[in-house]
Amino acid sequence: MQTMKKLRLNILLLTFIFNYFQSAHCQDVKNEFTGTLQLDSKEIVTFKIQFKVKENGEIEGTSLTDIYGPNRTLSKISGIINIEKNSISFEEIENISTKSNAEAEEFCFLKVENANLKVDKEKSVLKGNFIAKFKNGKKCASGYLYLVNKGYIDILAEKYLSKNAVSSIDSLLKMKQLNNDIQAKVGNTYLTNNQVMRLNWTSSEIIIEVSDGSREDGDEIAIFIDSKKILDSFVIGKEKKTIIVPYSGGKVGIRIQAISEGKLKSCTANITLRDNENNTNVVANMTKGSNVVIMLNKKILKNASPE
Numbered sequence: 001m002q003t004m005k006k007l008r009l010n011i012l013l014l015t016f017i018f019n020y021f022q023s024a025h026c027q028d029v030k031n032e033f034t035g036t037l038q039l040d041s042k043e044i045v046t047f048k049i050q051f052k053v054k055e056n057g058e059i060e061g062t063s064l065t066d067i068y069g070p071n072r073t074l075s076k077i078s079g080i081i082n083i084e085k086n087s088i089s090f091e092e093i094e095n096i097s098t099k100s101n102a103e104a105e106e107f108c109f110l111k112v113e114n115a116n117l118k119v120d121k122e123k124s125v126l127k128g129n130f131i132a133k134f135k136n137g138k139k140c141a142s143g144y145l146y147l148v149n150k151g152y153i154d155i156l157a158e159k160y161l162s163k164n165a166v167s168s169i170d171s172l173l174k175m176k177q178l179n180n181d182i183q184a185k186v187g188n189t190y191l192t193n194n195q196v197m198r199l200n201w202t203s204s205e206i207i208i209e210v211s212d213g214s215r216e217d218g219d220e221i222a223i224f225i226d227s228k229k230i231l232d233s234f235v236i237g238k239e240k241k242t243i244i245v246p247y248s249g250g251k252v253g254i255r256i257q258a259i260s261e262g263k264l265k266s267c268t269a270n271i272t273l274r275d276n277e278n279n280t281n282v283v284a285n286m287t288k289g290s291n292v293v294i295m296l297n298k299k300i301l302k303n304a305s306p307e
Contacts, residue, residue: 030061033126035147037065037110049077049090049126049147057081063092063110072189073098074280075109087114088126096278097199099189108132108140115145124149188270188281193290197282201247201296203275208243208254211270212236218262221269224255233259236269249298256293258286 030050037045046068051061058080065073074097079090091111100107115128125148132141191197212219216237223231223243230243258267271282273294284292 032150033124033147034067034150035126035145037130037143037145039141039143041141041143047145047147051077051079051090053081057083059088059090062096065110071098071100071102073100073107079112081117082114085114086117086119087128088117089113089115095200097189097197097280099191099195099197101196105135108134112145119149188283190283190285191292191294192285193287194292196293196295198295198297199273199280201275201298202277204247206243206245206247206252206254206296207274208245209272209274210234210236210241210243212238212268217264218260219258219264219267219269220260220262221267222257222259224253224257226253235260240272247296247298251298252296254294254296255291256284256286257291258288261288 030052032048032050034046034048037047039045045066048064048067049061050064051059053059058078060076060078063075063077065071065075073095075092075095077090077092079088081088089112092109095104095107098107110130110132112128112130115126115130118125125146127144127146130143130145131139133139189197206225208223210221210223210231218235220233220235221231222229222233225245230245231241234241254273256269256271261267267284267286267288269284269286271284271294273280273282282292282294286292
């Protein structure tokens with residue numbers, strides 16, 4: 001009797017998992033899990049994956065490592081979900097963008113095999129072991145992965161950022177603003193004075209969108225591609241300014257320079273870079289006269305004809 005009940009529960013759980021990921025696929029929704037990598041060296045690294053599920057159970061998406069840190073790196077992932085075994089396997093296959101100063105051959109690429117995937121209506125957990133290897137196949141790290149779904153994080157935020165949980169309205173507002181700032185940092189790469197970000201590029205043109213980072217206060221910037229100025233003393237506002245520049249390949253530096261800080265402290269610009277595969281959001285926060293740089297590197301596409 002107990003065995004039959006357990007079997008029915010397992011069947012119901014499997015059905016729920018299948019419907020959960022299939023509905024996400026049909027609605028073109030990305031599944032998001034956020035948490036940590038716990039390295040054997042005892043180091044803890046923030047980590048997030050975002051993916052879509054294909055009809056055959058294959059997944060494709062991105063991983064984000066060191067979310068708030070100086071080595072923030074966005075990578076492409078691929079893998080598969082095994083519904084019957086409640087497991088997921090995936091690996092990082094290439095970098096999309098990074099703030100790290102490491103050379104390409106120094107990057108560790110994560111691989112997870114048969115991690116346990118527990119899904120219910122409120123809290124979904126993904127946990128298991130991982131290894132990481134350099135491109136040459138040499139092992140560079142290993143440890144334990146523990147992630148929870150974005151929906152559960154949102155539930156926690158609603159629970160603890162409420163009038164019932166926080167008696168002082170001022171404290172509540174401050175906590176909600178802090179939560180909003182943290183969420184924004186997950187979706188955007190923040191660059192400050194003289195920081196450099198590297199970005200793999202696939203398109204034959206560079207599309208740059210620029211707008212003010214907070215409220216319009218007279219922030220003024222200039223933009224250079226290598227030594228060529230493509231935007232001169234531009235006062236940024238809420239309305240996006242779009243710039244399209246041809247790109248023939250090779251390494252190219254996009255430099256954003258702060259001409260004026262406006263009425264508020266620092267010059268803040270929201271920058272979106274669009275190519276064939278990805279949209280990259282950057283928040284540049286600079287003092288007058290300083291720069292941030294985004295280095296583009298042309299990604300060689302498979303079966304692509306030479307330019």
